[in-house]
Amino acid sequence: MATVEIADLKKSFGAFPVVHGVSMDFKDGEFIILVGPSGCGKSTLLRMIAGLEDVTSGTISIGGKVVNTLSPKERNIAMVFQNYALYPQMTVAQNLGFSLELSKMPKAEIDVKVNESAEILGLAPLLDRKPSQLSGGQRQRVAMGRAIVRDPQVFLFDEPLSNLDANLRVKMRAEIKALHQRLGSTIVYVTHDQVEAMTMADRIVVLRSGVVEQIGTPLELYDFPKNMFVAGFLGSPAMNFLPGKLAADGSAALVLNNGESVALARRPDVVGDNDIVLGVRPQDISQDPDNGTAATVKVIEPTGADTHVLVELAGNEITCVLGARLDMKPGDQVRLSFKTPAAHFFDAKTEARLEAFSNENKGQQA
Template identity: 60%
Template sequence: MATVQFAEVKKSFGAFPVIKGVNIDIQDGEFVILVGPSGCGKSTLLRMLAGLENISGGEIRIGGKTVNHLPPKERDIAMVFQNYALYPHMTVAKNMAFSLMLASASQAEIDKRVNYAAGILGLTNLLDRYPRQLSGGQRQRVAMGRAIVRDPQVFLFDEPLSNLDAKLRVAMRAEIKELHHRLKTTTVYVTHDQIEAMTMADKIVVMHDGRVEQVGTPLELYDNPNNLFVAGFIGSPAMNMIKGRIDPDNHRVFIAEDGNRLPLARGFPGAVGKDLIYGLRPEYIRLDGTGYQAEVVVIEPTGYETQIVVNFGGAEVTCVFRERVDVRPGEAITIAIDPVNVHLFDQKSGERISG
């Protein structure tokens, strides 16, 4: 196990910068997820950590040692790829043992490590099969087993669940998290799926356009996003964004573009006169017969909850209700807002206003 540090790391392809001075500190044994939309630089950052991409500036350290110019085999890392990358002509056992065979490990050591990894991952009865005889989830476990047998300082996962169906992704999320609890190896995991990030990570690094937008625990990012990008990216359904301004005569009232006067739990005197965004999570809207009228646009029942999109505040707003709601598109519902959980953002800078 080891710490991992990115210190002012940069990467350019020709004159085009894709990583723009990234600083991240990963503690020994932490499970850290790099998350962001396609093209944000998260996979490039992981490949630089693995030694598969050269860096253009800064330092990458593993266990306190600078590894900028070390080849991948000397970094003591193991990587699990999105497409499994299994050898089709080798059995499960030989796929898992391949790196040890290249390192000239003894057969007794190979058997010990392969059987240990197979036992952890539920592959013991599949060791004589070939990849073509396995399901997608079993192939992914073999890829993980191949990483485990190396006993590395750091595990790297590059969107390992992208090729699996929805039900299997949920099961594999739990398996990977359980594996981390058991092995306690420092893990860096890349995904564009913020649900994966929220449910698996000890710490999340939100990336956008080659930069780190915010680092924190899942609930820190959910409850206290630094800016509009993080607020909109973390959470499903996403945070609602309503444009408007603070009432100059009552700093605890927000006037939306459609004229609705929305509550604030406290005043924001420094933000009076600015164009703002009123940020509200869907679960903090409730049905209330004395509240605001809103026209229903879309209804999405999921069984344990009902998601309803309404026209409100000059925007389409998503509400999440635990109760069953008997309503149709075009009809009106009456909603109320919990102002304690409202965030204000500056429209121009996108930054959250703290007070």
């Protein structure tokens, strides 16, 4: 396995830049996930690491060696694609061993590697089948097995689960994570699904418009997002944002744009009463019939384990995750409390987090 080092990497298609001076280092054996909205450059970045896209400027190093001018074959990486890319006329065993045949490996060695990867991925009973006889999850495991047999320095995954149904995605997430733990491999994984990122990654790289917004562990990014973009991207349902000003009397309260006041668990440590944005995750909002802020129910979504409620509060739409069984309907009035120590505060103009990250407030807010 190997480290991956990216230094001031840029990519343009003609006059159109899509990656803007990205720099990051991935440790040996680390599971890195690149996330971001469509068009943010994450797949382009992965394809540059693989050698499938040329680098406009900057360097990519794998295992301490600059690979900018090397072909994909020379980089000793393996890539798993969204569409599996299996050969339909070949059996599972032939698909698994095809790249080894091309490298002129002896058949006996190929058989050993194919059988080993098949055992790891539960494909042993399927070796004589063709891709058309497999389910989506089985095809994805064959694609992963084809990568494993090559013993690459780095595994690259490009949205490998996006074609699977919801239940199978959950199962395959666990299988890929277990595979990583078993092989101790370096994995760079691209997805637009923040749930995949939160549940699988050692560290997450959040990209927007070809720029790295933040890098950190899943809980670091969830608990201490650098800005409103990261805060809103990670977490399901997404974080709520309420614009306003801190109360002029110095109390722990936010005065909303319509003049209504929302009580806070604490007053943020910021100077002045400039326009700020309160960020609260749906799970941190609670009902408070006596002292809560009035809101009107718009949509109710029972999930079984809990109930997601969309409300209108002072002209803002807010999503709350409330009790498992709620007797309410659209148009009902509820009173909600935002007095949570897990609240976030952002500058309304720059969208940057107003309170700096520190181990001290990490402990207080965890």
